[in-house]
Amino acid sequence: MQAFDPKTLAQDPTSVRFEPGPTEDKLILSMGPQHPSTHGVLRILLELDGEYIVRAEPVLGYVHRMHEWMGQEKTYFQFMPNMGRVDYLHAMAWNWAYAGSVERLAGIEVPERAEYIRVAVTELNRISSHLLWWGAYLLDLGAFTPIMYAFDDREFLLDILQAVTGSRLTYSYFTFGGVYNDVPEDFPKRCLDFVKLLRSRLPMYRDLVTDNVILRGRCEGIGEMDVELARRYGATGPVLRGSGAAVDTRRAEPYSVYPRFDFPIPSYPQGDAMARYMVRMDELETSCSIIEQAVSTMPGGPIAAKAPKTLKPPKGEACYAVEGARGKILVHVRSDGGPKPYRVKLRAPGFSNLSVFAELARGTLLADAVSILGSLDLVIPEIDR
Amino acid sequence: MSVSQLFEEAYTGLKSLVVGLGITGKAFCQPQVTVIYPKQEVDNLSSFRGHVELIGKDDDPSVPRCVACGACVKACPSNCLTIQCPVPVKEGDEGKPVVMGPAPQKGSKTPAVVIVDFSLCSLCGQCARACPVDSLQFSDNPYMVRLDRKEFQIDLLARLRRMAAE
Numbered sequence: 001m002q003a004f005d006p007k008t009l010a011q012d013p014t015s016v017r018f019e020p021g022p023t024e025d026k027l028i029l030s031m032g033p034q035h036p037s038t039h040g041v042l043r044i045l046l047e048l049d050g051e052y053i054v055r056a057e058p059v060l061g062y063v064h065r066m067h068e069w070m071g072q073e074k075t076y077f078q079f080m081p082n083m084g085r086v087d088y089l090h091a092m093a094w095n096w097a098y099a100g101s102v103e104r105l106a107g108i109e110v111p112e113r114a115e116y117i118r119v120a121v122t123e124l125n126r127i128s129s130h131l132l133w134w135g136a137y138l139l140d141l142g143a144f145t146p147i148m149y150a151f152d153d154r155e156f157l158l159d160i161l162q163a164v165t166g167s168r169l170t171y172s173y174f175t176f177g178g179v180y181n182d183v184p185e186d187f188p189k190r191c192l193d194f195v196k197l198l199r200s201r202l203p204m205y206r207d208l209v210t211d212n213v214i215l216r217g218r219c220e221g222i223g224e225m226d227v228e229l230a231r232r233y234g235a236t237g238p239v240l241r242g243s244g245a246a247v248d249t250r251r252a253e254p255y256s257v258y259p260r261f262d263f264p265i266p267s268y269p270q271g272d273a274m275a276r277y278m279v280r281m282d283e284l285e286t287s288c289s290i291i292e293q294a295v296s297t298m299p300g301g302p303i304a305a306k307a308p309k310t311l312k313p314p315k316g317e318a319c320y321a322v323e324g325a326r327g328k329i330l331v332h333v334r335s336d337g338g339p340k341p342y343r344v345k346l347r348a349p350g351f352s353n354l355s356v357f358a359e360l361a362r363g364t365l366l367a368d369a370v371s372i373l374g375s376l377d378l379v380i381p382e383i384d385r
Numbered sequence: 386m387s388v389s390q391l392f393e394e395a396y397t398g399l400k401s402l403v404v405g406l407g408i409t410g411k412a413f414c415q416p417q418v419t420v421i422y423p424k425q426e427v428d429n430l431s432s433f434r435g436h437v438e439l440i441g442k443d444d445d446p447s448v449p450r451c452v453a454c455g456a457c458v459k460a461c462p463s464n465c466l467t468i469q470c471p472v473p474v475k476e477g478d479e480g481k482p483v484v485m486g487p488a489p490q491k492g493s494k495t496p497a498v499v500i501v502d503f504s505l506c507s508l509c510g511q512c513a514r515a516c517p518v519d520s521l522q523f524s525d526n527p528y529m530v531r532l533d534r535k536e537f538q539i540d541l542l543a544r545l546r547r548m549a550a551e
Contacts, residue, residue, distance in 0.1 A: 078462035081509030145409060152418055159429050166434030166523060172509040180510060184432075208408045213401040309456075309515060 025049060031369070033380070039088070040380025044357070046369070053369055056361035058354055064384040071333075071344030076102055076176070076311045079344065084170035086346060087382035089132060092118075092125040093324035095174035097331040098344075100255065100320030102176050105333055106313035108305050114178035115257045116298040120191060121164060121173065122322075123287040123294070127198065128157045129325035130280050130287075133377045137277070138209060140374040141218050146209055153201055160190050176311060178304025188295040195288045202284065210281060219274035223360045223372035226271055233359075234352035237327025238283065239376055242276035244269035249323035261293045273375035280377070312339055326350050326377050350376075350383040435524040436503045437466075437512060439545045447549035449542065450520035453496040455488040460515035465505040469498040496542070503529065503537040 026049055032042040041062035047055040067086055071079045083098050084091035096118060103110060110118075131154045135147030158168045164183050165173040173180050209215055225235075227243045240247055246267035250258045266282035268275035317334040327349025336342040353376045361369040420427060439449040451468075458466045470493035472486040488496060513521040531537060 074462055077460065077511055077514070080511070081462055081507050149412075155418075162429060163432040166432060166510075167508065170507070172507075175514065180514075204408055207404050211401070212405060213398050309517075 026054065031366075032373075040378075042378070042380045042383075044369075044373070046361075046366070048366065051366050053361050053364055053366060056358050056369065058357060060351075060354075061384055063381045065381070067385045068344055068346060071341055071346075073340065075339050076313070076341060079341070080175070081170075081172040084167075084172050085381065086348070086385060087324065087326070087329075087350075087379050088170055089129040089379055090125055090325040091169070091171040092122040092173065093322050093329050094331075094346075095171060096122060096256075097320050097322045097324075097329045098333075099174040099176055100322065101318045101331045101333045102311070102313065104320055105316060105318035105335055106176065106307075106311060108177040108307055110178055110256075111302045111305055112257070112299050113301045114303050114305075116294050117164075117179050117183055117303065118174065119257060119261070120183075120187075120291055120294040120298070121161065121171075121179075123290045124157055124161055124191070124194075125171070126325045127284055127287050128154050128161070130284055131157075133280065133325075134205075134209075137374040137377075138215070140370055141215065143209070143215070146205075149201070149205070149208075153198060156194050156197060160187070160194060163187070163190075175304060175307070177307040178302070180304075182303045188298065191291050191295045195292055198284065198288055202281075205281070210277075216274065218368075218371050219277055219375070220270075220272060222273045222368045223364070223375060224270070224272045225356060225360055229356065229359065230271075233355045235327070235356050236349050236352065237324065237377075238276050238279040239327065239353045239356070241265065241267040241279045242375075243271035249321050249328050253321055255320070255322060257294075260297075261290050263290050263293075273371050276375045276377075310339055312337065321347075324349060326379065326382070327353060346385055348382045348385055350378050350380075354378055354383055430525060430527055433525050433527045434508055434510075435526040435529065436506060436508075436539060437501055437521050437541075438524040438548075439499060439541045440520050440522055441545055441549055445549075447546045449496070449499070449545055450518045451496050451499065451516075452518055452520075453488040453490070453493050454517060456515045456517060457512035457521060458488065460511045462509065462511060463505045463507060465502040466512060467498065467500040467502070468496050470495075471497060499541040501539050501541055503539055504534055 026047055029046045029048055031044045031046050033040055034043055035041075043059040043062065045055075045057045045059060046053055065085075067082050070082055074082075080095070080098065083094040086094050102108075131150040135150035138146040161171070162168050164187065165171045165180070167173075225239075225243045227240070227245045230240045230243045230245070236247070236249075244267060246265040248265045249255070250263075251265055263286050264282075266279050266286060268278050313335040315335060315337045317332065319330060319332045321328055321330040323329070328347070329349060330347035332343075332345040332347070333341050334343045357373060357376060360372050364372065439451060442448050442450050453468060453470050455468055458464075458468055468488040469485040470488045470490040472484045473491045474481070474483075485497060508523070510523070513519075513523070529537075
């Protein structure tokens with residue numbers, strides 16, 4: 001079919017925008033956040049037969065910002081602020097993956113207090129990411145109120161993170177060997193207060209949304225994915241855990257001080273949009289529990305190891321994987337001994353998770369495709385990098 | 386579908402509706418959480434991270450601690466800092482007007498020009514980290530509204546003098 005020929009598409013992207021399909025009763029439709037000023041532009045070409053989807057093809061690259069190339073062009077320290085822009089919703093995990101890989105490469109030991117602070121802020125950031133997903137997903141499904149509740153709670157969280165990092169969204173808080181500056185005195189208390197607040201709100205979330213008959217109708221049995229399919233595409237995070245495999249990088253490849261904390265890995269075997277929803281809702285509670293443990297056992301001591309002001313790691317390469325809100329984040333850094341990395345490879349979980357969509361959406365109704373796309377929790381800048 | 390199933394479905398649907406309306410009603414009776422900006426301000430501005438500013442010397446706050454080494458300029462990922470010092474005068478060029486050049490310059494231990502282009506800055510703090518004499522910090526001014534892009538080129542020396550005078 002001409003419409004999906006990649007060569008034609010590359011030469012003239014408008015050629016396949018809105019035209020009749022291969023047969024008379026088929027229609028080609030572009031779906032997705034496509035306004036040029038949105039934070040994430042994604043285009044999904046749908047071939048429709050009536051309201052049923054015959055084929056769905058994601059078209060990527062609209063927010064490609066050459067982060068990997070910038071990694072080669074900047075020094076190790078200068079590339080750090082880029083990490084907050086790769087995935088603006090879970091910036092801390094990207095900070096951590098990059099800092100961790102460079103630390104592994106340069107052989108920098110991280111002090112214990114810094115590790116605890118990293119765990120606490122990353123989990124706080126994970127909650128803020130899940131809350132935003134929760135609100136935005138329900139917005140996709142047509143419910144307007146929940147995002148107001150989600151943002152209400154998220155504000156408290158952002159206040160805590162602002163006091164620690166100085167920013168509210170694109171954090172650049174980690175440095176090689178620790179964190180940028182110490183947490184304020186009242187950080188543990190504020191965290192515990194927030195955990196208490198969120199726990200008092202979760203039953204309300206459940207009553208208002210999770211048990212709602214309309215949400216269940218829109219999510220249950222929609223976009224069913226078995227674990228084989230998820231593994232074949234390399235899906236990770238809540239998408240994989242929503243299809244029954246309790247795989248979490250924090251447990252599977254333990255890093256930092258995560259082995260010291262006791263937390264469950266929520267997983268649901270159904271594999272539908274509801275299962276992915278439930279995994280994220282349970283992860284809110286999991287993150288609360290990790291934050292509680294981290295701030296109540298936080299040791300004293302230095303917050304950063306001494307790292308040279310101009311970092312020149314020895315020749316070699318290193319990987320570091322962390323569990324982000326969307327799945328496994330991996331940063332691979334290769335050094336040739338100079339002040340700039342020879343190559344930085346960023347593994348974004350959203351890319352693999354989105355790849356499943358083409359297979360999941362086939363044969364579903366158009367409205368269900370929206371539900372499936374939302375349930376994958378995509379951050380487009382991260383997919384395009 | 387049997388009649389009992391029909392009733393059951395209607396019951397669960399109505400129950401969902403009532404529960405949802407109950408929660409919304411409860412939230413409706415609670416006080417407003419948002420503030421109306423120009424009339425009220427939020428209370429978390431103390432930890433706000435604004436553009437970088439110079440720190441003055443302990444004995445004279447109008448003179449920066451800066452030694453014009455240029456480390457911050459090199460550290461900045463987006464080239465938003467400009468530090469200039471007078472270029473040393475060559476033999477035979479005496480009496481000619483002073484030429485400014487990028488720091489570091491021989492014989493200059495204080496900067497003559499320090500400008501931060503805030504329209505490029507991403508507030509990462511690499512300049513403050515690189516400074517050997519801790520002469521840079523984040524300001525806490527959240528109200529940065531200007532009519533012209535050029536007004537975001539902030540003269541930090543003038544700002545320091547103004548702050549010291551206040």
